[in-house]
Amino acid sequence: MMDWNQIRQQWQDGEACSPTPVSVASVQRRDKELRTQVRHRDWLESAVGLLIAPFFAVAAGIAVAHDAWLPALFAAFLAAWALYVPWHLWRNRRLLPQAEPGRPLLDYLRASHTAMLLQARQLEQLWRWYLAPCAIGVIGLTFSVRGPVTGAFFYAAAMLGFCVLVALLNKHVAQTQFRVHAQQIEQQIFELTKEPSA
Amino acid sequence: MSNKNQRHDRAQDVEFETLLGNNHAALVRLARHYSSPADWQDLLQEMHLQLWRSLASFDGRSARATWVYRVALNTALSHRRKPNHQHQSLEPLAERGDAGVPIDELSLLEKFLAALDPIQRAVLLLDLEGMEREQIADVLGLSANAVAIRMTRLRKAFEAQFLENA
Numbered sequence: 001m002m003d004w005n006q007i008r009q010q011w012q013d014g015e016a017c018s019p020t021p022v023s024v025a026s027v028q029r030r031d032k033e034l035r036t037q038v039r040h041r042d043w044l045e046s047a048v049g050l051l052i053a054p055f056f057a058v059a060a061g062i063a064v065a066h067d068a069w070l071p072a073l074f075a076a077f078l079a080a081w082a083l084y085v086p087w088h089l090w091r092n093r094r095l096l097p098q099a100e101p102g103r104p105l106l107d108y109l110r111a112s113h114t115a116m117l118l119q120a121r122q123l124e125q126l127w128r129w130y131l132a133p134c135a136i137g138v139i140g141l142t143f144s145v146r147g148p149v150t151g152a153f154f155y156a157a158a159m160l161g162f163c164v165l166v167a168l169l170n171k172h173v174a175q176t177q178f179r180v181h182a183q184q185i186e187q188q189i190f191e192l193t194k195e196p197s198a
Numbered sequence: 199m200s201n202k203n204q205r206h207d208r209a210q211d212v213e214f215e216t217l218l219g220n221n222h223a224a225l226v227r228l229a230r231h232y233s234s235p236a237d238w239q240d241l242l243q244e245m246h247l248q249l250w251r252s253l254a255s256f257d258g259r260s261a262r263a264t265w266v267y268r269v270a271l272n273t274a275l276s277h278r279r280k281p282n283h284q285h286q287s288l289e290p291l292a293e294r295g296d297a298g299v300p301i302d303e304l305s306l307l308e309k310f311l312a313a314l315d316p317i318q319r320a321v322l323l324l325d326l327e328g329m330e331r332e333q334i335a336d337v338l339g340l341s342a343n344a345v346a347i348r349m350t351r352l353r354k355a356f357e358a359q360f361l362e363n364a
Contacts, residue, residue: 002357005305011326012223022218027246034247051201064235073332101272102265104339105264108272158336181279188275191317 041091044095052082070144078137088129092122106192113185120178127167133187203259214253218246221266224327231311231323241277248273260336267329267337271320272282277315306363310356320351321348 011018056079096118099111139156146152218225229242249269256265307326311319324334329351334348 002303002353002360005351007307007327008328010304011227011307012328022215022222022246024218024250027243027250028211030243030247031250040285062306078347094351099272099276100252100253100255101248101269101276102269103272105271105275105337108268108339109275122335184279188317191315192340 012108026191042090045089046175049082049086053079055079056082068144073143074137074141074144077133078141081133085130106189109185109192113182113189116178116182116185120174120182123170123174123178126170127163131163131167135159202278207220208222210253214250217249217253218280221263221270223257224299227327228274230280231319232316241274244274244277251258261271261333263329264336266331267327271324271337272336275320279352280335302358306360307356310359314352318348321345322352325349325352 035169056075060075060079062073063069097111097115099108099115101108103111138159142152142155203298225242225245226238229238229245232238233241249266252265252269256262260268311322314322318339321334329337329341331345334349335345338345
């Protein structure tokens with residue numbers, strides 16, 4: 001008969017631990033580095049939006065001064081979009097449920113599952129809040145300024161092609177990463193909650 | 199920064215240092231069983247980081263050891279989902295008995311653990327760390343009864359495999 005207590009004791013005694021001393025300072029340093037990286041990413045997103053928005057706002061102002069109302073409308077639309085994108089990203093990150101690692105595993109997995117599905121959905125819907133408004137604004141501005149010339153049609157086609165490609169790539173990432181992870185978590189939740197047979 | 203804040207930070211540092219020191223061996227074991235041999239130190243670092251970040255939210259409603267295992271296990275399972283961390287490998291230990299040498303219990307246990315899914319592995323690892331059923335239940339978010347049934351089943355399966363290899 002196997003002595004489980006003995007196995008347990010052997011297990012606890014047997015592991016040769018890493019001799020590397022655990023430095024609190026190094027953990028704190030890593031934490032600080034990662035937080036700085038996140039702040040920089042957020043700052044960069046906002047900065048790009050804040051740089052683009054005034055450019056289109058000024059373009060809209062100039063168009064209004066020349067009584068070119070249609071180009072002004074599209075330029076204003078692009079300025080608003082440039083401000084909306086960083087705000088949208090900021091809001092979504094804050095609305096994303098955080099899986100708190102100090103919670104019991106089952107709660108943690110459920111929160112992770114919800115977060116994973118939300119992230120997948122955000123990527124799948126990128127075309128709605130990012131690509132489509134950008135394409136409408138840029139193509140609209142091009143046609144309203146240049147008229148229906150061949151170059152404008154080529155530009156519009158290239159722009160649309162690029163947007164479709166980006167949308168498909170994001171959809172692919174959502175389905176091959178986030179939704180796959182969500183399924184894995186769902187499987188783990190199932191393993192954890194299924195009624196064990198005695 | 200005021201003296202009061204500095205004292206608080208220092209106390210938190212000491213508390214964290216003690217926590218890591220007390221649980222170092224268990225965290226290493228957990229990290230090794232949820233990552234590849236080349237990757238377990240990354241996972242260990244990630245566990246330390248998550249413990250540090252979560253320390254302020256520890257409300258004392260569960261035992262400190264239970265909380266440490268929760269954070270470590272949750273981090274380990276998330277780590278496995280990251281790209282390039284999908285596999286875990288215990289091959290060097292698991293294959294010790296293949297050369298005609300009688301296999302010992304611990305080697306067989308490693309092999310048995312490697313074949314389990316991450317959830318079942320967690321149940322067995324927590325038990326091997328000497329946790330009571332109620333504590334394991336608290337880590338996993340299950341009832342003590344559900345843990346007991348799983349443990350019995352796992353031990354029986356291991357015993358059967360051991361007898362088969364003996």
